[in-house]
Amino acid sequence: MKDVSYLVIGSGIAGLTFSVKIAEKFPDRKVVIVTKSTEEESNTKYAQGGVAIVLNHEKDSFKKHVDDTLIAGDGLCNKAVVEMVINEGPDRLKELLEWGANFDEDATGNLDLGKEGGHSEFRIVHHKDITGFEIETALLKRVHQLPNITLLPHHFAIDLITNHHIKGIKPDEKTCFGAYVLNQKSGEIFTIKANSTLLASGGIGRVYGHTTNPVIATGDGIAMAYRAQTKISDMEFIQFHPTALYDVRGNQSSFLISEAVRGFGAYLRDKKGHRFMPDYDARAELASRDIVSQSIDNELKKSGDTHVYLDCTHLDMDSFIAHFPNIYKKCLDNHIDIKTDWIPVVPASHYLCGGIEVDMDGKTSITNLFACGECTKTGLHGANRLASNSLLEAMVYAHNIFKYQVKSDSEVLDFDIPNWDDQGTSVAKEHVIIQHNLKELQALMRDYVGIVRSNERLNNAIKRIDLIYDEVDVLYKKSKITTSLCELRNMVNVAHLIINQSLKRKENKGGYFNIDNL
Structure with a gap:
């Protein structure tokens, strides 16, 4: 059994941001990060578009970003949360820059701000079309510089440890005491006892099979929280990304064609060449993701086709390749030359707008259990997430959880937790x-x-x-197991x-x- 101050489940932007902050603040306290694949594998790694942050106050404003978020959320956002997250954006970006993340600049040396669907202004901070990978790399580099952080790749959190696991603990106030963890290489299951546990376990895309998410996105944190009887809501709000690359050979591709490509000026067309989005919304291709996805779904149901097309042939190709080198290369690898060819695309499961209920400090309904990132329902996204608000939300809530834990230390646990019991089980043969x-x-x-x-x-x-x-x-x-x-x-x-x-x-x-x- 390991005794730690802070257990973090997940190694994306949410878990790593909190870990860096708390480890820097308390160098004498142990932080353990459990992640079930390699240390860098997370939804964060695959985020292409960027981080939505208001920086150009001559044209943009916090109010405009708030209004865009509220419109996308379709009346179900918590306005106080929206304002809090958006107002904190510049400070959180400053920290990322201090930790070594690099973002694209324009000819004047200022950050090159992009525009995506649902946004009224240019406010997307990005690094080419691999923004998430750049952030993940910078955070991991900082994590490895902090000796009080232990990162355990290829370790799988099985279940949270709560009152019902421990004799003599009153069941009335449900509390989290850590988690049972599987070492995937050795097969050992051991206990991590923690004064504070943070679920930063990402999304659920693999539940749908066809998804832009990596294979690790199986909803583990939400399921663990559900079994521990944590409050969970808004799970019906699954965001389908309108434009995942479609494999015309019959396989569904999980490669994401970023929202920013439509922000750059690409058109959606049916197989006859008709640009159909103006038929559905005045914003055309820049409508919010729910409208674009539903419009494509309607077109496919009417036509019986398997996919529609994204047309980039009219765009400045040198500029496009400079902005989206990874997308350009991926298309070429699939024998699609976007200079002359339309990109076959189809909606795919992309992002969960609901999840584990948390307050503004990231607290769940269970004592000493916090949650952050895509596994949560904060009130920011409402019924539909505005593009590039997710990385911002993860950074802000990781910071808020950090602030709360600095001023409200969890009680040190001074009792033993029973070991994992798998007596009577056998290795599955089928x-x-x-x-x-x-x-x-x-x-x-x-x-x-x-x-x-x-x-x-x-x-x-x-x-x-x-x-x-x-x-x-x-x-x-x-x-x-x-x-x-x-x-x-x-x-x-x-x-x-x-x-x-x-x-x-x-x-x-x-x-x-x-x-x-x-």
Whole structure:
């Protein structure tokens, strides 16, 4: 068993930002970061567009950014949260620069600000089309400079440790005491006892299979919080990115064609060449993601086609390649020359706007458990996230959690926690059961709980997810722990939350659209 002051689950921008701040403040306290893949693998790494921050006060303002966010959120944002996050943007950017992150500059030496869908002004701070990778790299470099941080790659957090695990602890005020963790290389399961635990575990994209998220995005933090009976809400608000690269050979690509490409001037067209977005919204391609995704979905349902196209052929190609070198290269690798060819695109699961409920200090409904980043519902995004607000939110809430913990130290735990008990279990012999249920779950979510939903499909989905849950639960109880089994278990929990909270939503808002609510 490890005793630490701070346990952080996840190594994206949220978890790393908090870890750096708290480790610098308290050099005599241990910080442990648990991450289930390599240390840099996270949703942050794949963020292309950038960070939305108001810097040009001659043309832009905090109020404009607030208004854009509220419009995208379709009436469900917490305005106080929106104002707080946006006002803190410049200070958090300053810290990133101090930690060594580099961002593109214009000819005058000022930051080169981009514009994306839903934004009324140019305010996106970026590093080419690999902004997230640049931020992740800078943060990891700083983490490795701090001797009181231990980073554990290839370690999987199985479950949070709460009152019900420990004899003699009163059950009335639920408290988190750390987590049980699997060393994926050795197979050992050990206990990390922590005075404070932070869930910064990212999103849920793999629940849908076709997603812009990396393979690690299986909703682990949300599922752990759910099993610990933490409050979770707004899970019905799944943001589908309108433009994931479509593999015309029949496979769904998870490569993201950034929102900033449409901000740069690209057009969406059907196979006949018709530019259809002006038919749906006055902002055309610069409408918010929910509107663009639903518009594409409607076009595909009308035509029976598998994809639409993003046309960049009319753009200044030298400037395009300078701004989006990674996208340009990826297209060439797929035999698409954007100088002359349209890019085949299709919406894909991209971002979860709901999640674990937290207050402005990042506190959950469980004592000593905090959450930050995409796994949370802060009130910033409402029913639909405004492009490039997510990295900003992660930085601001990591800072707020840090500030809260500096002034409100968690009580030091002076009791033992029982070891993980897997007596009576055996190594699963039939891994095909896990893979079959995973594919069935992902197909179920795509077909029944996608961009456009209906009560009939949702009710059918509940029946089928219950059957999958029962089979997975039996397998989990009798089998030795593996990462794939735990991920499947977590995705089933997440799918259950999405379906049930979708059925409770009786009004179409933002990213949620049910034909029976018309």
